Amino acid sequence: MRERKLTFDEAIRTAPGFCILTKSRLYRVRMELFDQLEQTPFA
Numbered sequence: 001m002r003e004r005k006l007t008f009d010e011a012i013r014t015a016p017g018f019c020i021l022t023k024s025r026l027y028r029v030r031m032e033l034f035d036q037l038e039q040t041p042f043a
Contacts, residue, residue: 001026 001011008030012023 006015012026
């Protein structure tokens with residue numbers, strides 16, 4: 001994903017070469033990462 005400079009959405013939805021398990025892992029990582037970011041106070 002990083003080598004191809006893809007976003008999470010691009011890697012999960014449209015990128016060829018990623019198998020179902022890889023896309024599933026990327027989805028879970030994205031959800032956990034975004035949840036953590038939402039809970040982080042940036043002020």
